Amino acid sequence: MTFGGAMELDPLILSRIQFAFVVCFHAIFPVFTIGLASFIAALEALSLKTGNPLWQRLSKFWIQVFAVVFGMGVVSGIVMSFQFGTNWSNFAYATANFFGPILSYEVVTAFFLEAGFLGVLLFGRDKVPQGVHLFAAIMVAVGTFISAFWILSANSLLHTPDGITVENGLYYVDSWRDAIFNPSFKFRFLHMGIAAFLTAAFVVAGVSAWYLMNKREVEANKKALSMSLWMILLLAPTQVVVGDFHGVNTLKHQPMKVAAIEGHWETGTGIPLLLFAIPDKEAQENHFEIGIPKLGSLILTHDWEGEVKGLKEVAPEDQPPVIIVFWAFRVMVGLGTLMVLFGLAGLFLRRKQRYLECRPFLNGLRMMSFAPFIAVLAGWIVTEVGRAPWLIYEQMRHAEGLTPSLTGGMALFSLTGYIFVYAMIFSAGVFYLMSVLRGGLETANAEQIDSDVEKAQRPISAANANLDGGL
Incomplete structure (x- = not known):
């Protein structure tokens, strides 16, 4: 444009x-x-x-x-x-x-x-x-x-x-x-399935927490909150493991997507895990890098000295929009980490059912009810933008799939x-x-409730009718 x-x-x-x-x-x-x-x-x-x-x-x-x-x-x-x-x-x-x-x-x-x-x-x-x-x-x-x-x-x-x-x-x-x-299908299907359960669990937990804070339908919402917290405790760490398998699979089949995720330009071994950077595609480098040495290779290859391909392996026009992929991935991971922490906090507060009355925790759950949606959108951005410029990876470009007369x-x-x-x-x-x-x-x-009240009133009405008849 x-x-x-x-x-x-x-x-x-x-x-x-x-x-x-x-x-x-x-x-x-x-x-x-x-x-x-x-x-x-x-x-x-x-x-x-x-x-x-x-x-x-x-x-x-x-x-x-x-x-x-x-x-x-x-x-x-x-x-x-x-x-x-x-x-x-x-x-x-x-x-x-x-x-x-x-x-x-x-x-x-x-x-x-x-x-x-x-x-x-x-x-x-x-x-x-x-x-x-x-x-x-x-x-x-x-x-x-x-x-x-x-x-x-x-x-x-x-x-x-x-x-x-x-x-x-x-x-x-x-x-x-x-x-x-x-x-990539089995990893993506499992990853999305767990994300769906986590989304429902956090929404149920957030809504139930809100009702409990307002003393509404307390017994029912206690049950809903308890169920959702057990689900979060089980699935949030599981999602981390599944995400690791998904990342290894992506490294094998879409190395340029992983390079964009990591903000990694040069092919090398023992690459760092970047916590912060501003990728510059035009200059083919990062600005203001903050990272942990060699941790990137360990996570991606399960080897401290594992080799990871850099974005410069392909021409700039074949590279994804790095800054979008880089930061969308960190949003997803950051929110995923918060989910794990909330699951652990719920387990810690289980003693004497403190999770039902701890207002900071309940308020946190209310706010976290939006987090899975943001994490899912960030994950989709990583997945789809990371495939660019390919519509079908390394076979069809976006421009080739467009309607000619459009x-x-x-x-x-x-x-x-x-x-x-x-x-x-x-x-x-x-x-x-x-x-x-x-x-x-x-x-x-x-x-x-109206039906139950009506049923409860029937014996009273019958008794009143009999009493009237007797009088």
Whole structure:
């Protein structure tokens, strides 16, 4: 995008900004609903097993939250796919033999499953047996993971293409197994799955902490907070281990992405772990470096003297935007470290249940309920920007996948439209979601409370009627 006597709009840059905006907007919804669906299924199972009404009260409330967020995710996700035809038609045409079936499988195996059983989950509590309602909750949770499976498989192929060949500019599948289960898929799927559970756990913990601080539905929210803290304690350190395996895999298949993550320019051994730096792509160096000697090699290669390739291995035009990748990764890692610390703090405060009354800890959980979303977005930025300038790693550049007839004006118009529409969706969704959160378990279970009161009043009414008749 340049400015001279007249403004010239670059359709490639605008299309990349548009796709990045739409993907980031959409990603925050499924990463929450995947984890929350499993939490709801667990609540339904506990309700059926124990008969304790508190579990059902919690489930009713969080189902309301799930319905709002799921709806926002569906709307933003469906619209997102249109861009393949409008902005990236060359890419869509070239990869149709793989992406067409994969996206169809996602719809057939996941979306229909979720949509079908979601109706039972939302409206069938008093219309089907409790076991059937639990089965619907489980199917919705399974559907969210199936959807993530196909989407991450398709996205992973862009990073580590395998099982495909290119003939006359078109991609053909030689091995569906190798293409679906490409080299980075299992690490990325596991990493995202854990991130989804952590997101739900921190949101549940933050909301429950807020209710406890305001003395609302204390017993039910004690249970929800306890469950979420155990989940955080278990999964936050696990995510660190999975992230390490993912990093080693990325070093093997996308060394330039790792070099950008580390801000590492020269190939060498015993590289430091940079805690702070300002990468300068134009000068091909860093400014104001602060690092720990040799720790970078140890983390990446598990060897103090391990060799790591630098960004200068490729031409500057083939290097990712280093400063974006470098700092997005540190945001993700920093927030991940905070998650581990909160899990450990929750364990320390378990003694005499101090975690239920420690206001600094509860306030911290409230603030941390936003952290997983920021961490997920930072991780997506590392993943996608780190692949640049490749649309399919080392096979197709972004410019090659762009729609040939797309003009800068058309791209700007669609980008503006997406921003406007998504702003409306987000504003309406957040407004309704906040009303649900303000209402709390009391509002979510109002009908049940009225029903219980009515049942309790029936014997009294009958006794009064008999008394009147006797008089």
